[in-house]
Every structure is written in structure tokens, then in C-alpha cells.
Amino acid sequence: MRLLYVLSVLACLFTEAVAQPKNATAYSATGYVRDAKTGKPIQGVNIVVINVSKGYVTAKDGFYVVTMPAGNYVLKFTHVGYRPRYDTISLQKLLFREVFMEDDAKDLEEVVVTSETPDRNVRKVEIGVSQLSIRSIRRIPPLMGEVDVVRSLLLLPGVTTVGEGAPGFNVRGGSADQNLVLFDDAPVFNSSHLMGFFSVFNPDVVRDVTLNRGGVAAGYGGRASSVLDVKIKEPDAEKWSLNGGIGLISNRLGVEGPIIKKKLSFLAAARASFNDFLFKLAPANLRGTKANFYDLTTKIKFQPSEQHTITLTGYVSTDVFKLASDSLSGQEINASSTQFDYQTTNGVLRWNYFIGRQLNLATSVILSRYRANLSSPDSANAFDLRSGIWHRQIKTDLTYTPGDNHQWQAGLSAIDYLVQPNTRTPGPFSNVLPVDLAREQAYELAAYVQDEWKVNTAVSVLVGLRYSALLNRGPATVRTYLENGPREDETVSSAQTYEAGTVYHRSGGLEPRLSLRWSVGEGRSIKAGYSRLRQYIQQVTNTTAALPTSRWHLSDVYTKPQIADQWSLGYFRNTADNAIEASGEIYYKRIANAIDYRDGAELQLAEAVETQIVQGRGEAYGFEALLRKNKGRWTGFTAYTYARTFLTIDSPFPVERVNSGRAYPANYDKPHTLNALATYRPTAWFSLSLNFTYSTGRPITQPYARARINGVYVPIYVDRNQQRIPDYHRLDFSMTFEQNPLKKKRNQSSWVFSIYNVYARKNAYSIFYRLNPRSFSDAYKLSIFATAFPSLTYNFRF
């Protein structure tokens, strides 16, 4: 709080120093910015008054207000995916102007990957926020022809993964469950299809993707590392169209159009995999493997007037993965095969009320359900293990823009969580015992207020304060453990039972957020940020990557909420009319109550998770550098990241310590990452992309010694994560052939040919230690995608 105070005082001083001379007559230019083709309003268009260096942004309905002293001005309109537009105005009275922006698809110049408006990286206040339009995601060479949102994020600085095809991603030293993944405001608890190879977002419906890894706005909360906001595009309100694609892994089909022109429009897109045939080519032991998924996204938009917009988003995703072995089930039950089924069902009803030029109210009702099921078919040992999360939320956000220099935002949110840890049901003739772990229930409440304040032409500040709290409620049984021993089933001294609805535990606190931008010259700025994030729900698993069936757990009496404090500082520089962008950011993050697990933890069916979890301190720091070329036939970028993450888990009791209480690298600690993407687009109908990625191998635990027990060599492990797997690098290539967009044709199609892992490097996926008398080696390296992997995809739009 003291920091806030100091900053506001500083800011006031600045205002005083550069206060502009008062001009007697000021006028406004107002109007709507719309898509030239569809007429849809465009939100978030940046409007810059050239030579005055004053910036504005369009509201949700595309409305803008530019207030300036009387005179002649040039306004520059810019937005992701649109050609910049210039508008010359003579401001002598109140002007109303409608501005139409054209799609930049036919332009040769293209902004790649984080295709924000040319100078947005320098001008915007937030630090550590990257936005990707779906068009730039499509330029990245895809794996097996699947355009993938999460995979494309891995090119951004500060984003890593524990392995090729691992579910989830890690942002600035956070675990995968510390990312809040929102698909049109609804949280997605498992963002992976096929156990992690592909993400659940259908690229045909995604409008853009924003990753907040540094300065998370006060409107977001609930996870400690980042917010990934995936937005579904608005249904086309003008005409009907059909689009789709055929690929090696999945096939897509989508339809959108107006039911009542300009009032009611509809969008539906489905994606399904038919790749079982791939396993039929596999050796015998894999032929029993079954892997299929589908997802369906729908969105209805109803706009009865300019003031009211109601949207209803629905999303269903289902995966079935059957393995011809019980090796992954984690259950000590004999089984000939294991089947994972998991399903996400989301629904969002959103009402946007544009009250006036200064006020906008957005209210959403959000339902999100994730269910995972693990089953085995063998009659005597058949069982069905179910788990799930129900997330029900209502939230409302009010935006108030009193003038040019302030944009206030305030909001409330209430989430009702129901976590079903695991319920095991035996089959009809099964000897397996039923298990039904107690449900976890809680309310997560939050309120926030935020102001984006343009202190003067050089300095802007985004100040926010959020308060969040978790209220655990019954029915529940809370154990008390003996104080002079570790938390174990054997050290329970008593247990207290709470009735349904009783709030038995509260935790919460303030989460200050602050971002500051200081323009130090044309195309140059320095930014700083601080944020605190609290996390009340976590996925508990002691495997490197979480399985779809890994258990979710709410913070409670024993599992304290994870609290992340992050400080970041960056320098941003654009030159050559924003054709070249360079930036450098450093950050330092401290996580209180970071989670890890005891040696040999058994989490799936633990009645009390607190006997398996250990909490401690996390520390992450790093440097991210980015150099990008935005214009010309060759475009692309290079991003380098240095990042470290350490955990320290100490306790008075040895069983609750990890690595004897010393700091050790987290599973996802990968110090060096280098990503580069280059796209060559000589004509409007052809483009070629190359993508190179390098990263340090993830930490692994290597045996210190071997014992010979029962004639078998048994590895002796002492400390975790002391060694690393070999470094990873890979080159990908893709070519896209499109129809010439200059020839206006209703039917459009494109072909994408890609090669993944061009030089067929056998990258290590894992290292395992095994002593085989027939070999002189002490360990083995498992590689996946160990060969160059070509694929071809056909996309169409009618």
C-alpha cells in the first residue's frame, strides 16, 4: 500500500510539471468503428491523434470519443488483423464519423505471432501481456496439421512445457494448474485433447488469445501464475457461411450466420478425431489403444438494440483414451486395460448493457463442469473411478470512463465450487470395494476496482485492488493432528464434523495490482508492474505432468492458498515506423505456500490430502528478450528467455521435507529457451514459415546408487531434480497455399503442408535408468516424434 501511495504522489508531481495550457474550446469526434466487410463493430481499436500523441480505444460496441481542442487532426486507427486507417478531421464542432476498417488478409505485410497493433507494445500500460490473433497462430508450422492455441503459446517468452505433448503449460515458473484458462469467460480445467498432444480450442472459432503473465488486471484472479483468455469470435450477423477442414488428426466443420439479420446470429463448430487407424499400424501391444475426441462450440448473439447485447456460449469437449495396460491407472487393481474418459461442459450467458458513453455494464452467468472417469472392464476387478469439478459463477463488471484520462472499472464475482475428488464404483460382479471421498465445497468471492489513469502524455498507470476470499462450507469432517508429529493418518487426535452449509474455514486477502508506463521518447517506453495473485484451487499430482484424472483440491484448513507476488520491469523500443520491435523484461516472483508432495505420496484415494501435500516457498526469476520484424516479405521474431524456478519445502519433521529442506529446481525449471519464427510471404496466396525452438532439458531425479535386492538392481534416490534431460531443439516448416484473395470468390480454400522436426532430432522425452546386462549403458532415452513428421491439411470456407 505504501508503494501505491508513493506512486500516486509521484504521478501527481508529473501532472503538475507538464500540465497543458487550458484551451477554451474543445470538441469531440465520435462514432463507431466497424469491419468493412461484415459491418460488425470492432472493440479495442487504438486511435492515435498523430502529432499530438494522444491515444484512445474503442469500447465494446466499437464506439469512440476523441476530444481535442479545435483544429485539424489526423486520426490513426489500428487493430489486430486490420489494415491501419487514417482519418483527417477538421474539428470545429461535434463530429460523428463512422469508420470502416479492412481486413488485412490480403496484405503482404503481416504481423506475426503476437500481432498486436504496431506500437501497442510500447504504448499500452500492461506489462507481460501478449495477444495472438488466430491468423498469426495459423502461420506457425503445426504438429500433424493441427493448428493449436496452446502449442503456439510456447513460442512466447516465459512460456514453457515439461515435454513434447505434455498437457498444460508453465508460465514464469508456475505449475500448469496455476494458469487460469478462460474460453469466453468460462474456466477450462483441462485444456488438452489426447492426454496433452493437442489443445481443446477449435481454431476455427477462436478470435484471439491473450496471455497475461506479468501485469494481470484486477478483474482476473484465482490462479497464481497467469491468465490465458481465449475469445470466441462473434457470429457473422450479415451472411451465412460454412467452413471446415480435413486433417490427419481431426476434421472440422463449422457454420455461422444470421437468424435475424443484424439482430440474432448463430455460430456452431465441431471438431472430431478419427485417428484410431493410426494405432492399427502400430505393433501388437499398442493395437488395443483407442484415442478419440470431439468438441463442439456454439455461440448465439442477440442484439436487440445498440445498447444491449446478449450472448450465449456453449462448449462441450469429450475425450476417450483406452490403454491396453493398467500401468497409468495408479490403482493397485489387476486390469487388462484402462480407459480414461474426460469431458468439459461450459455455458456462459452474458449480457452487455451499454448504458451511455461513459458507462458499460457486463454481467455473466458462467457454468463450467469437468468430469474425468477412469475405468477397467475386467468383470471380477471392474471398477469405475469418477471425479469432477463444478464451477458456477456470477460476475459483473462496470466500466466508467469519465473523461480522457481515467477509465474506472469495478466488479464483483462469486464462484460456487463443488469438487468431487474420487468415487470408485465396483462393477456388478466385481470384488473391488467402493470408495466415496467426501466432496469439497466452497465459495470464492471477489471484488475489485481498477483505474487506468493517463497521468500525462508520458505516463500512464493502471492501479487495481482486488479482494478475494474462500469460504469452505460443510458437510465436512476436519481432522486435528497431534502437534508434535507429522500429519499422518496415525497422528489424528480428533475430528470435527460440520453440517451442510456451515462455513467452517475462511481465507482471503487483498491483491494489489499495479502497472506503470513511462514513454521516454518516440517509440520508447519503460514499464514496471507489481501484482499479487491468490489461488484457492489446485490440481494435486506428484507426476511431472497431470493426468486427466488427477485430483483437484480446494484450499482448506490445512492446504493454504498459494500467493504469488511478482515484480517486473521492462524496456520497449520500436524503430523504423514500428517495423522493428525490441523489448526486454525482467521479473522476480515469490510464491508463498507453494505445493509439492511427500516422497511416495498417494493422492488419488487419500481421504485427507493434507497427509500427502507439503507446502513451502517458491522463487522464480528471469529475463525475457524479444526482437521482431513486422513488415516486409520476411517477417518474424526471435525470443530468448532465461528463467529459474526453485522450491524450498522445509518442516520440523523429516517426512515433510523435500531434499532435506534445501532449495531445489521445480519440475518445470528450464533455464534457457530460444524461439525463432520466420515467415516469407512473396505473394498473397503463398507463404512459408520456419520455426526453431531450443530449450534446456527439464530436471529429473537420477539415482545416486544401486542396491542389489532379490537379485534385482534397485536404484537409490536421495534428492529430487538434481540432473537434467538433454537439451531440446527442433526445426519445423510449413507452406500455405491459399486462393488469391484479390480475386473475389465466395468459396475459399487453402492447403497447408507442414513438416514437424525437419532434421529428425531424437529429442529426449524422458530418461529412464535401467541396468541391462546386454548393454553397457546405465540409462535410456525415450524420444517421441523422433522423426520428421509431414502432414497435409485442407481448409475450406463457403
Place this chain on the structure above:
Amino acid sequence: MNQLIAFVRQVGLACLSGVLLAGCVTEYQPDSISLPPALIVEGQITDQPGPYTVRLSRTADYSIRSVNLLEEKATVTLADNAGNRETLIETSAGVYQTRTNGLRGVAGRQYKLTIQTRAGLQFESQPELLTAAPPILNVYTEYRNEAIPGTANRRQGWDVYIDTKDPATPGNFYRWEWTHYEPISVCQRTVRTDGSYTGLGCCSQCWDIERCYNCINTSSDANINGQAISKQLIMRAPYTSSAPYYLEVQQQAISQGAYAFWKSVRQLVGNTGGLFDPAPALVQGNIRCVSDPSILAFGYFGATGVSERGFYVDRSAGQGTPELAPPVFVPPLSPCVVCENSIYRTPNKPRWWVY
């Protein structure tokens, strides 16, 4: 089998297409790290007649080239909570045994092992309660054949299963082991330059003893308490002859500590370091250094209740000719070789032998 599971576990997830499987696993030489050699204790007392064996050795660097040294000239004492104790005799380097008519395990008693090494360090096992094992109710087989990858041949065999009934009380832990006795007539065998075999006959009836030393087959009643344990796989009898296959199946009642220890050993041996494998960590076992708690020791000294059954696998339904061992040419009028009693061979008729 472990290897296979490991592969399915990783590869099944990882390699979405068969094309990828080739060259998935390659050899890798990690950096070496080491730990001062720590004592390893292996052994158990059962409710069956002795002698009982305890093996003492040392840890070595994790490498195919290193050697696990044996711990010689230690004083090893076994005691129960009824006041009986016996000092074991070192029969060969690192191998300590009770006397044939010495201490015998009794269900309901607790057993503790004390070790004084030559260097003067004192180690102790935590006392273990010996629990009687429930009887094996049923032994049966299922014929199965599967294609041998890359060939047109099929491998045949019989999966041997048992059924048993878990006692009503929770906290029962099991381990299963099997022993096969293969009757032999040739007691010494040499390979000739052309690859055929020549050998000498046995002077008496003789059996080769086969066990699976590295199979750790355990289970707990946590999931099935008080119910039948059914279709517990014991082993697979190969089609090496159409004659019955003699098998002794042992069901052991082990303690919770022993179960956790063996389970961790099995997981460690099968760990592939993959993304879905739990963080590896060894359960140290029940051996502690009393003279200096900072000194590490590994292994388990268990007290185990045993129930056993003999069984013949009927292999007459095998298809085609069995995978016979190559014939051994025994020269006429050659001398015979004594059938030596060892852990691999015996002249003594197995317990349930009838043919």
C-alpha cells in the same frame, strides 16, 4: 515384463502412430553421481521350517560396471518378543543363516534383527509382527497365445491364476512367489563347436529349480478388504513340452511396511522417468543405524506368514510342437554327474511331486 509395461506406458501415450515407434528408445550415458556405500539388508523369517537366510551387501554407484560388495564378518542376531534369540552363521560371504533346527517363526510374535558390522556399527530392524497367511483356495490356468512381433509364429502359454479370500480385518498385505521344478536327466552340458550339445547324465533323480527373482507381485486389501481376491496372476507357464508343468505357488502375508517397501522397489525398477510417473523416491525399509542415525541403510527384514500349494499345469492342449530345448547327446557308457543340491538344482523330490 517390467520392460514391456514401461514401454507401453510411455510409448502407448507418446507415439500416436506406429511409424514413430522405430527408434523411440536409445541408449544414454548420464553423468555419474555417488553416495558412500550404505548397508543393504535382505531377508525374512516365515512360519515355515527354517533355516532362514539374511544377505548383507553394500550399495554401489548406479552403473552397469560397478559392483555391490558383500558385507562379511558381521554379527547378525535374530530375536523375538518371547525371549528367543539366535545368532546367525555366515555360510558364505555376506550370507547369514539360522540353524536347521533353530528358531522358528510363529504367527503372532514379533521379530527383530540386530547387525553389528565389522566396522563396529550397530544396525537394527524395526520389530515385525508375523501374521498367518490365508490359504490359497483355487489355482487354475488360462491358455493364451499371441503373435511374436515380426514373425508369423505365435507364442503359447498358460497364465496361472489363484483365488483366495481376504480376512475380514483390514490391513492385510500379500506377496506371491512361485517355484517351478523341471525334471532333468542331463546334469552337465557343454556346447560343441557345431552348436549342438553334449552332456553327462545325472546319477539320481534331479530337478532344476526355476523362480522369477525379479518379479515383485504384491497386493493389499485396501481395495478389496474382506472379499475374494480373484484371478490374481501368478506366472505364465511356457509351452516347452506337452508334459505337465510342476509349480509351487506361495502366498505370503506381509506387513504394511514390507508391502510399501516392495511396492516402491517395483515402482522404481519400472520407473521410466516419464511425465506421468510419480516422482521417484525409495522407501528406505525398516533398517536403521542405531549408532549413527545419519548413516543410511536400505532393505527390509520381514516376518512373513506363508501358505503354499502345488499345482500341475496341463499342457496337453498346446497347439503344434512345443518349443523344445535343443537335444543333448549323451555318449554311451559315460560317467554320471551328482545332482548337487543348490538354490538352482535339487535331488530331493519336490513336496507335491506325483509323476
